[in-house]
Amino acid sequence: MKILVLNAGSSSQKSCLYEIEDDIPQQPLKPIWEAKVDVRYQNSLAEIEVKTETAKLQEEISTLSRPEILAHLLDTMCQGSTKVINQLSEIDIVGHRVVHGGQEYQKSVLITQDVINTIERLATLAPAHNPANLEGIKAVQERLGSVPQIAVFDTAFHSQIPDVAAIFSGPYEWISQGIRRYGFHGISHQYCAGRAAQILGQDLASLRIINCHLGNGCSLAAIKNGLSINTTMSFTPLDGLMMGSRSGAIDPGLLIHLLRQNNYTLEELDHILNKSSGLLGISGISSDMREIRNSISEGNERAQLAYDIYIHRLRYYIGAMIADLQGLDVLVFTAGVGENSADVRENVCEAFDFLGVKIDKTKNHHQPVDVDIAVPESQVRVLVIHTQEDWQIACECWTHYLSNQNKT
């Protein structure tokens, strides 16, 4: 069975093709074809990189149109050095990461015209992402006709968060207006929780897990009985932890102050909070943790301050999540920073020494992947997991495919 996964960001597009033989394996499979596109708006160019097991292709095409870019990508699957199938009709099912499913979708769904209309309506909640996801869905409809398409929502894993954690302490009417904590990175949090249980050989339902997804965007999820019971991102992906260029949580009164005193426009405020805050805003250097660490080693004080705030925020929210979980069995680090920065992991964990969190420093520094880096006597297991959102989406497609087979 061939499963195509499309993961569209606001200015990027990741895609991959999996081939599953008889049953879904325990370990994630490597895709037989994968592609990454970065859009360069200034030059009206799309930079494309396609990889298969035996070939690699890098090129630029002069268009900003997502349907045209996708059509081009799909062609590379059937032609030239990156050919892995004879024709697109060999693709059995297509899975899309859709950022916002609102309160409407608590799990992934088969895409129908109704679903498309709802994703369109929910674009007011995710203006940079849902429209990009829809373009992907429509491009597939155009090129692959009636192939079944599955929407896998980044919010769905958090849809069971209890009201006390989901409802903001504003006016009661906000509830009926859909103003609440939705949470994001759900596909990654769900994948890592399942993988953590698998690595430890324990039942997911028996574990209290905090998953730290630390990429350009950062969020924590508190997971109990296999469900997210709280998360740091909320109505938008701006809340919670300090991120690469996003502020994370700030005093809401500050926004009123800035609007009143500095006459900021909404666009300016949006830009400040999303694009020029976080590690970048404080350091003035970069949103990239590698550059922050390099600058610290050269003695840069602003980089040090940015790093210290980043760690402080992480410890602060992990503390809050431990209270929500009423304990902790597993702490997971994932995504670009979580998987690669031994310093971040060590500095976070040392704050929880009093709870018996103890890591093996040698293991921590040896690029662990899907490994427990806690010492045997640690009261909490500490895992580094390579997040695989695309594989999680492929698994959701497989589940849909199977349930459909069982019906027929």
Ligand code: ADP
């Ligand atoms: P995204 O959220 O866009 O998917 P990633 O999960 O790929 O991002 O994370 C990107 C971030 O990972 C980079 O901005 C960088 O700060 C961080 N990163 C990648 N490699 C390292 C490393 N070796 N050490 C520290 N941070 C790293």
